[in-house]
Amino acid sequence: MKIVVGLGNPGIKYDGTRHNVGFEVLWELSHRWQSPRPKVKYQGELTEGVVGGEKVLLVWPQTYMNLSGLCVSPLAKFYQVAAEQVLVVCDDLNLKLGHLRLRGSGSAGGQKGLLSILQNMGTNAVPRLRLGVDRPPLGVNAASFVLAKFRQDEREQMDQAVRKAADGVELWLTAGLERAMNAVNVGSSGDAASEAV
Numbered sequence: 001m002k003i004v005v006g007l008g009n010p011g012i013k014y015d016g017t018r019h020n021v022g023f024e025v026l027w028e029l030s031h032r033w034q035s036p037r038p039k040v041k042y043q044g045e046l047t048e049g050v051v052g053g054e055k056v057l058l059v060w061p062q063t064y065m066n067l068s069g070l071c072v073s074p075l076a077k078f079y080q081v082a083a084e085q086v087l088v089v090c091d092d093l094n095l096k097l098g099h100l101r102l103r104g105s106g107s108a109g110g111q112k113g114l115l116s117i118l119q120n121m122g123t124n125a126v127p128r129l130r131l132g133v134d135r136p137p138l139g140v141n142a143a144s145f146v147l148a149k150f151r152q153d154e155r156e157q158m159d160q161a162v163r164k165a166a167d168g169v170e171l172w173l174t175a176g177l178e179r180a181m182n183a184v185n186v187g188s189s190g191d192a193a194s195e196a197v
Contacts, residue, residue: 001056001057001079002054002055002056002087003081003087004026004029004056004057004058004059004086004089005059005068005089005117006022006023006026006027006058006060007022007061007065007068007090007091007111007113007114008022008023008060008061008065009064010062018091018133018145018148018150019091019146021089021090021131021133021158021161022113024162026089028162028163029166030049035048035058038058038060040062042071043062044059045062051174052174056173057081059075065116066112066116069116069121072117073120084104088117089169090113090129090130090131091111091130092109092111092130093134093145093146095131095134096134097134097157098132100129100131100132100184101130101132101185102128102181103130103181105126105127106124109130111130114128127172129165129184131161132161133158164184171184
């Protein structure tokens with residue numbers, strides 16, 4: 001079994017915000033896989049799919065972003081899934097809008113949901129797929145920026161990025177980290193390296 005975690009904040013008021021793109025990727029995957037309606041368990045919403053003959057657990061933590069590890073770590077322990085078999089999908093301020101970056105380990109790079117997961121799991125060796133949501137404009141607070149919805153002119157680009165991210169997740173599941181990184185990270189070399197933040 002593998003686990004794919006989408007990060008975001010629960011509640012309808014956060015739908016469509018920059019911080020919730022991780023949730024969006026998981027909804028895209030659950031739709032593709034025709035997964036059952038999610039059930040509430042371990043402070044998250046969970047559903048399953050089968051990809052390449054292997055069971056995959058989709059997890060939307062319902063703890064709010066900064067406490068995501070309180071959902072993910074107990075789940076991984078219960079299902080006896082190693083850290084390297086847990087993929088976290090999250091937003092990233094250090095990547096340009098719609099750009100993707102997949103890594104197998106590293107720092108949280110300022111993403112507090114990812115930080116919570118790394119701390120609770122006791123390792124930085126947790127794969128993560130980041131979706132760029134851009135830097136806030138000058139004078140705009142980062143926290144306010146990520147909790148704001150995308151502008152109409154950004155939405156189509158983000159929808160494409162969500163689909164590409166879902167493709168990347170499926171490639172990670174079927175072909176492994178290296179092949180997925182080679183496909184996902186093409187063209188992203190010009191972005192700031194989030195892992196160095």
